[in-house]
Amino acid sequence: MGCGGSNCTPDAGGATAFATLDQWCQVKLVNGDIAPESGVTPYSLNTPLFSDYAIKRRTVWMPSGVSAAYDDTNVLSFPDGTVLTKSFGFADDLRKTQPTITWVETRVIWKTAGAWQAITYRWDSAQKTATANPGGEVVPLSFIDANGNPVSANYLVPSSPQCAQCHNSSEVLQPIGPKARNLNRDNVYPDGNTQNQLTYWTAKGLLTGAPDPSAAPKLAVWNDPSTGTLEQRARAYLESNCAHCHSPTGEAYTTGLFLSTLETDPFSYGICKHPVAAGPGGGGRPVDIYPGNPTLSVIPFRLESTEPSIAMPQIGRSVVDTAGLQLVTDWISSLTGTCGS
């Protein structure tokens, strides 16, 4: 084991977290970017969570001989020993094609003895070592956005309980992203090949039971109109940014607002639904989504705010995702109908 050297072996972890990221042997920094260690598979999502314009790198690893079971709707059923990582870095200038990226944290979620655990590792300013940071930290950041405007963010490295707050399914810690519909996309692998992820995972022994990708559900890519209608893309955006809490098994189930793309009841996904316990977050607007009228709708109000008592999601966003806000606003504008009162 090389502890971040060239010949380490990925480790499944145990009951407690390693003190430093390199001990997991899942990812390393190579030429300023996160690279998977040997045997570790990178993956990407159709519509990811917005995190203050962070650049993200995701990996999955399982011990040999075990694999995840396919699931049509829920997160894949991962075996004990699975290690997922997600690294968050910030480009100095989002207009650059080869920006300088400062890596802030790498989160590790691993499954041991039937339960998931989570911790994050904070990269040092020298970008040499990432050290466990269970207490979390607010990191002031500044960068240039895609329009050339300077952005100041208060990026949150979450505490361990804050990890559990979002990764919460009926009080059980769970991954969020790796659902079939969000994984069902092509990925470019380190060897240069491009392949559908469900196919690749199956070929690599990471996944069993998956149908042909054409028969699997597929989430729209929020910012690619070729992948879905305005409604499909807006709802994909709301799912990935909101449904981890706004689901019947998430923290915000008390609100009755459920934002998964699988939710079919318009009232439940906000159409003409009065906010519950929103406090100042209601913005004086009568319903979560007023068809045709974004200015009467609570959801855009919460997406366009950076006030922590108002902004949604509650954790992980300190600047406005202007493109995401525009998408949701456009969708609400496109809706027809009226609300009773």
Added chain:
Amino acid sequence: MLRRVSVVLLSAGALALGACSSSTTPPPDAGAAVSCTSSVPPVCTVPAGATESSISSAIAGAAAGTTFNFAAGTFPFKNTITVPGVAGLTFKGAGIGQTILEFAGQTAGSGGISATLGNAALRFEGFTIQNTLGDGIKVEKATGVVFYQVQVRWLNAADGGPNYLRHGGYGIYPVQSQNVLVDHCDISGARDTGAYIGQSYTIVVSNNTVHDNVAGIEIEASRNADVHDNVSTNNSGGILVFALPNLQPPPDAGQPNDATNYVRVYNNTITANNTPNFADPSGSVAQVPAGSGIVMLAANYVEVFGNTISNNDTLAVANASYLVLNPSFNPLDPAQNPTGLNPFSSWVYVHDNTFSNNGGNPQGSNVYSPDGGSNGPNQLGELFQALILYGAWTSAPDVIWDGIAPPPYVAPIGDGDAGVPANPLTYYFANNHNANVTGSDWVNVNLPKVYIPGPPPSINVNDLAFDFYPFQVTSAPAGFPLPAVDAGILP
């Protein structure tokens, strides 16, 4: 051999470094550190000057049963303190005003303390938490939670200042919980409710002082609650007992829907709750007219007794239906009312209270808004204002009812009480002192009966007719007195 660091006992001061690290990394912020005993359960000492990093790390890794003893001093936080979902945690300070958790510099998270991961036997005691962005302390899905001698406050001006949005919705906010005790707390400045208990059961709210909030205390979508010996003053509304449709019921099989049942409000002092309603207009609490003492809305089996209710400019005690807030609501439509909530208050027994000087200046619309705009139409306020100003009495009634009754008790507009049984919603009134009465105790305004689907009716004071119901009883009606909450099962 690889070294592992135990998340359980990790604190910044004791952070173990990996065997392969080439350099030592200092803690993110230097300062005093939390220290924990190795006993089971551990006791963690939080000294004056302990850093947020040290405190949050220790809390993140807390083992079951850990007590955190905060020294006197002010502890600044930038991020929400998020409590892990382990049992038996206690957060104890040196007393209100002695240990201060200061969130004026908060830049991340939402709220001050968040314990939403399903804690058992959780206790907060002896500290002040102030200026949080969002709620003060939110607890969700707890089994056994105590707030004792906790102060929650916002010090920046609520009225007219630029910071009013920063006043959280709720001061103390247990939701979806059971066995809840809020005792000897002091809560002020909330832009919704000081002590809000929702979607929960087995609740005692006692000996608290709640002031300068929109609502002082609210019990919502909950059952088996005793609210007693509190002082609620200078809020917009003193004590609310509400149910609303589309809320999740409490987390057990004992209650099929989101109704509010079996609430005793007794021996409270509810006085001068005349602060302009500064709630966000979206919420139902924005509908509470300033100057309200006790308002029940869609609540059943409520006993209000032994309270001193004085100097509330609009009303002392009111019963209302959810239909006042949402006249187009059809309770029979499963899409609108999936849990089958009864939108009418019923079985309300108000007795042995002392009233004085209420209703002298009834407030209708909540035209007040801190940002200069209107706080929106307020049908509840307008209705009660019209009723109170009707003029049939020289002093306003202390106990009023919106007059909306369920089928078959439908009275046409303007015919007085013709066709309406004497007491369709089982309201009872007995032995109150100094109550303002004009021939009877409960008054009622007949409205179009709006439970029938169709266009919402407008409320026009010229269409109102007033009935006077002698709901006076000389002995407790059936079902009363309500049983006390079983304090033995409180933590």
